[in-house]
Amino acid sequence: MTGTTGSWSQRLANWARMKSPWITIFNSGGCNACDIEILACLIPRFDVERFGILAKGSPRHADILIVTGPATLKQASRLRRVWEQMPEPKYVIAIGACGAGGGVFHGLYHVSESVDSIIPVDVFVAGCPPRPDEVINAVVTCLGLLAEDIAHGGKEWRQKKAVEIPDTATTGEVRV
Amino acid sequence: MAEVVIPIGPQHPALKEPVNFRVIADGEKIIRLELNLSYTHRGIEKGAESRDFIRVLPLLERVCGICSHSHATAFAKGIEEIMQVKIPPRAQYIRTIIAELERMHSHLLWLGVAAHEIGFNTLFMWTWRDREAVQDTLEEMSGNRVHYNMNEVGGVRCDLSPSQVQTALARLPLLEERIHKYVAMLEEEETMLLRFRGIGNMTRHEALAYGAVGPTARASGVACDARHEDPYLVYAEVPWEVVTDTNGDVYGRTCVRIGELRESAKIVRYCLEHLPEGDIRVPAPKAAPTGEILSRYEAPRGELVHFIRTNGTDKAERLDIRTPTLANWTSVAMCLTGQNLADIPVIVAAIDPCLSCTSRITVLDNNDNTSGMITFDELRKRSRARWQEQERS
């Protein structure tokens, strides 16, 4: 899990990230139901703090950014700035139907297309709102992604490469 | 003039929705307050004009995640009145049960958040754990912990089976016992007494002049409650009382909310025990005749007003929503003048804002010409430090 490559301090940092991810929560203009469900993760019934998951105020201290709400036009630039402030490796979880494509608010005049059009999202969680169990599951999925990325040395192996399409004008071929 | 900018970005989840207000301060004392609400503006009123009565209800539920049933019911009952459709008694009772359960979960949530603002995290954990009992009941009845979607124009969507009624009744004694404990805490607990008393004072005259609604106004002795003034659902039949207080400060608002928790538990118990038999919906016409209505509903935060105009089609021509928090913001602005900066979190939390202050507070100091940045965490530390000072003295 910590990897066998890299220096001793890098392996320690990876171990700390896996064992205790720090999250920061950003409400990009939603109705708040998802925020309440995330808050409900902290209470004695679900209690994520026993797993070492801490909710921090500043994005500069966080490994995972949790975004709730459809990104309203006002919050879009702020969301982008908050994401840019996070140090690598960083992951983004978009909660709820709003995060995936605007949810019920899709198409309204003050709402952008989706959170995905502003920052790259790693995990989407379905639901309106998703239960606290599902939110915890999303964080654990993120940790799984983090473990794979550490093993592959970064995130690049997950990016899709652009496909080269031959220019038919020069070759004169027409593919059917 | 010093500009002390407090950017409150994403941070500890006790603060929910983003909002921006500028506080103009003179040293530690606040002089004026300016407000910016665009962070969560989504354009729902325009969206409601292009969705028919079935599709608009899920949109309206999601205006607010805590008082979702309030918006849906206010709209549904307004449209039913324009259409002159009378829904069956069983549907009225079910709507009332969900409405009062929503009020209970909202007040317990508020109590936890207010306690968190003063550093009393134990109460935050206790109230939210008790809130889970209410959430479980709502989930069994409707299928979701939040956004229950129980309403349809013409009745409710799903029925309550006898076993669901029994399970809900079995949970009530635990909730009633916990509420009793919170009532006792309010009289004895030093933390709450020190930090809540004398903060954010508002006289009866001010409450009326600033247009305050809900527990904020009732704590100043204004007995305005839409369930009493304009009875809807079954509030005219069920025995209950409007809870008021004469303190007018944050402590008074806490007393009113805990009193309302007790009343809501009573109403839920009565409705579950006296649930009438019958249908849960009547067929309603697809289109509403031309008409206009002002539908008032008592949401957990205060009076919610939907101004609906229809034009003979199956969509609303105009829906104008006035949320209770909007009515209360002016009173918050006035309450904060003359108070200390360190009291901002408590006073703003006391109106139970549905758009909370997760975002920026810009503080402009009238005296100095310097500018600086403080985080909201620092502001809260000041708030707690003040409590500790008061404890020691």
Added chain:
Amino acid sequence: MTSPLTRDVVMETMKEFGIVEQVRANRFRITTTPDRLRDAVKTVQESLACERLVTISTADTRQMFELHYHFTGQHRTIVTVTIELPRETPELPTMSDMLLPAGIYERQIHDLFGIVFSGHPGLKKILLNEDWPDNEHPLRKDWKPDEKTFYGGTKQEGR
């Protein structure tokens, strides 16, 4: 609680201002003109014992803008004062000096409909983001978003 207002009382007090109708058992509507609005509101507050402003609602009827001022008091009856404004020049003197809560409602109405409240202490944007163009008012019936205009958000393409 005092007893509800009766139709006769409201008719008698308000008939000089315009048409009085009883739209519902506990709701009355008085339609008056913009220049008589201040006097009408004053009379409603003083003679009809309406202690608080409930809200200010607006509607766009495609020909005119309508503004509805709803009041209520211990008599539990709602009294609505309605005025109409022309669409080309929707202007009205502010009511925020007389009615303190009106300040915030007028700012919202200005953002959404473009009605100008002269004399308002701070008619800045409250609902729409700072990049929203100044003369576009989304809740007007003839407003459609223009593809080429930038309404706010991030200007970056892709990630």
